[in-house]
Amino acid sequence: MKNNQFAIRPTDLDTQIQELQNLHFLTSNNEMMDKPIDLFTDFLRLSFLKAKSKAAFEQKLSTYMATQNQDLLEYITSNKEISIQAFYNTALQLLRFNPDVDFSFEDPLSAMKKIQLKIVDHKTNFMGLNELKSAWYWLLATHNKDGQTFIDSLAADGYFVPFYGEIGSPLLFNGKSMPVFNPHKLIREVVYVESSQDTDEDGKLDLLKAEILRPAETENGLKVPTIYTASPYNQGTNDETGDKLMHNVNVPLKHKEPNNLEYKDIEYKQIPKKLPDPRTVNGQVEVAEESFAREQSYTLNDYFLARGFAVVYAAGIGTKDSDGVRTTGDPEETTSTVSIIEWLAGNRHAFTNKVDNIQIRAWWSNKLVAMTGRSYLGTLATAAATSGVEGLKTIISEAAISSWYDYYRDGGLVIAPGGFPGEDADVLAEETFSRRLQPGDFNKIKPMWNKKLKEITEDQDRNTGDYNTFWDARNYHKNFKNIKADVLMVHGLNDWNVKPRNVERLWNGIRHNDVMQKIILHQGQHIYINAFRSIDYTDIINLWLTHELLGVDNQAESIIPDVIIQDNVKTETWNSYSDWSNDNNPKIEYHLSKDKLITDEVTNDKLTFNDQLSDELFHRYVNHNDEWQKDLVDISSDKLADHRLLFTTNNIEENVIDGKTIINLKVASNHNIGMLSFQLIDYGEAKRFKASPTLLAHNGLAETYDWREDDLREFTYGPKTNYKMITKGHINLQNRDNTYKVSDLEPNTFYPISVELQPTFYRIPKGHKLGLVIYATDFGMTVRGNQDIKYSIQTGESNILIPTHKDKII
Structure with missing residues (x-):
């Protein structure tokens, strides 16, 4: 998995130490410790909230591994220093990552980098006191495998219960408000x-x-x-x-x-x-x-x-x-x-x-x-x-x-x-x-x-x-x-x-x-x-509201990216950008040519389709919209071949659609009524996200100790499919100018129309094809009259403008 955290606040060592004191991780009991291994042990003691005795604490330590050969209890009792390797092996386990699945004890730092977890700046293979304090601070601010910061997971175990009634005002950590109110x-x-x-x-x-x-x-x-x-x-x-x-x-x-x-x-x-x-x-x-x-x-x-x-x-x-x-x-x-x-x-x-x-x-x-x-x-x-x-x-x-x-x-x-x-x-x-x-x-x-x-x-x-x-x-x-x-x-x-x-x-x-x-x-x-594993959404909102409502100068305005977009190809991947759907984005122009979308020559063809289906097929689609959608866009299906126009590009290089696709057509209806619908399609065999996020754990996220829970969810891949609908749009041919002005529609007369599809941000993988489906009745959204209407399009005066994203990921 990947850990996408957009709400971690850059913090200097002095502030880290002050906030660790406020959280009672640095206390009068441990402030005089001069050995990092002793302070590390005390941090662990404060974190293992269910271990109430020395024996229970040592038993808990023995269930963790510090290196590939020593458990954490053995390591602490036999070493005078804490190594970078031992700290991050322990940290990954505290964050609920699994050895041999998510990381190896031989090289925990590689997993930290792959999962995108923060590593403290270090000059040697062993931690000094300040490095340990800083590393513990960042560990508390880091998301675990279940999509919750370590400090929030400790809160769910009751870490802040002793604070109830003692603080009397919001307590901040890394720019965010902590659960100190009962x-x-x-x-x-x-x-x-x-x-x-x-x-x-x-x-x-x-x-x-x-x-x-x-x-x-x-x-x-x-x-x-x-x-x-x-x-x-x-x-x-x-x-x-x-x-x-x-x-x-x-x-x-x-x-x-x-x-x-x-x-x-x-x-x-x-x-x-x-x-x-x-x-x-x-x-x-x-x-x-x-x-x-x-x-x-x-x-x-x-x-x-x-x-x-x-x-x-x-x-x-x-x-x-x-x-x-x-x-x-x-x-x-x-x-x-x-x-x-x-x-x-x-x-x-x-x-x-x-x-x-x-x-x-x-x-x-x-x-x-x-x-x-x-x-x-x-x-x-x-x-x-x-x-x-x-x-x-x-x-x-x-x-x-x-x-x-x-x-x-x-x-x-x-x-x-x-x-x-x-x-x-x-x-x-x-x-x-x-x-x-x-x-x-x-x-x-x-x-x-x-x-x-x-x-x-x-x-x-x-x-x-x-x-x-x-x-x-x-x-x-x-x-x-x-x-x-x-x-x-x-x-x-x-x-x-x-x-x-x-x-x-x-x-x-x-x-x-x-x-x-x-x-x-x-x-x-x-x-x-707010209960996704792969993005720190709750932390983003905490940073935002702490800034907005508590008046804390936590730099939320600059830390939180202006635009965060979940990738549609790789699971658990979120990227930040400077903008979305800017009208100044460059556009690729495609021309319509029989069943192709082409960028070079312009052909002048008259293409037609009829909206009326057999009664049997019509009634089936009324009751099975999903089946209609599949048949509509499936290149290999001929059920709707006479009731749509379908155009595809050749295999393309990877591209990103960013904004509103514009379709310009010269179209005619054989009646004085008419409507057109459009779908932009990504064609190519691939595993794609399931339509709904997968439930990972029912009530898997506690809001704080003994308080309400939320289900932990995440988008996962479904089986391979041949296509994905990217976006769509509709128009009544009598509303060619705008949505309140109605124009006449002379039968068999060609009129220019321009349609703006729903805006999107979509990455088309290399080797896929971009497709356009033009049809009339949308069984999921429009009226369904099953009327005998024939539509004609002149390709020579029709095109499609695809807005593209050129900025690099921030």
């Missing part, structure tokens, strides 16, 4: 934040439930920052009623009436509303009236609860115990999300309950907030950042939507999020309207909710798929300029739920905002990566 003594409380909206139109400002977990030390005056996750799923979901609203996608593509719309015609403009007056405050308290037993937590947040951070969860308007109605991403939802931040920053009222208007402040808050979460949760973090709200210091935006049109639509077409054909904004609104789960409350709001849900269904406009005012209200790009918080983005390059365009537009949209921006791109789908 998570079993967390204060749990519920408050109701008054937002500046009345979405259920009941004549009262909406109250929003917030669940708070904070260290017990806040009761003694400690001010802490807050990690806030806005999750509409937090209070429960209505899966059954949501399923009933799913839309039928086995419907024909419809002709749209042409228009001459300009953006100003469909632009969303918020109309000021007369709001009810704020509630009259009837008193103030510092103790909440309501608690809770267990929140619907996020394991990354769990990790920070023992490290001096408070965590807040809020589901927002239209959820159980809150007021209002669901709106799926519009400005009202942003207002709801931001209201919690304003309360944490001291700029908004909250109450102990929804009845008697007794105010409670976030008196324990240091008024600095970070937002975390994936998918809808990360989306609301992005939305909140676009408000420029005071107190929001940073967002960690994972697999987040930056425009809801790019989630449910593409190129003038209704496009399903991957895996959810038939879902739309109204379905999601119903699923997250958890006020339904409380019948007494729902009875009062039912007429209002039915009205709102009908409005969403009509305004989302599944008939045309066009960009309209409804979608413009849910486009956060328009307010990127307002983002003042630093942004750390995480996204899967194979995420076809929240497609990569969402993060790419955020990445490029805030380039000139004068904020820190970082991005991590992985090879997964719609997943979290």
